Amino acid sequence: MASLISCPHCGTRPKEEFFIRGDATPVRPALMAAEEVWHDYVHLRANPRGRIREHWQHVAGCRRWLVVERDNFTHEVFGVTDAAKAGEGAR
């Protein structure tokens, strides 16, 4: 169930303790990138069904930003990582 999120710092907590920001997959373009690239990054979002990556913040707990990988159709949660760690891996 997506209503229980396993925070890597605090353990399993209900979704009410979190704030959901949205898609975690867009990568910030270079500062001087073309306008269309920035338009894509800021405004355009896919609306997939299935496995997605999202930014969640554990506001009522450790207040850390997390990357939650979950299925928005079955509500299955595949993994939760600290956003700082997830960022290191992406670089």
Next chain:
Amino acid sequence: MAYEYQAVHALDGTIGAIAERRANHLSVHRTTAVAMVLAVPGQTAEAAGILLSSGEFEARFSGPGEWLVLSEVHAPETLAAELSVRLGDFAFVVDQSHGRVVLTLSGPDAARILANGIAVDLHADAFPVGRAANVLCSHLSINLARTGNESFDLVVMRSFAEALVDDLKVMARSHDLSVDFATR
């Protein structure tokens, strides 16, 4: 011009104290020395070592590299300065003594009362004595610590204290609860 400042507790005149002691008791601390400690990135282990090696501080987990430090030994006026000296360049310290209210809930039904508003497993095996966590209690974020088999400390932001006590009274409706300021 001289001003006379008077310390007023956030819950003065608001808790509807039930002085007669019942099976479960919610005790409101009058003064508690509280400080927030945030370790410098990469210095978490050093900061934790300093906090834990001294018996004068009680460090409660708040987040990675972040603790809510309470002290019975130091006064609210001196705790933050004392911590700054001890921790040096390993951590940042912010005094919270007047920003937080500390409550102690004790009694045979303490865990059951809290379970009415907190979605964390409070069984002694899952949440043993000495464990602390930031949790959502009803709709308020608090720091919960188990201080004994049947007693918990709740640290809440000052302006939310009144609402938290009201919530706790509701959560304890089917249990016997008395509320009062700590005598100490």
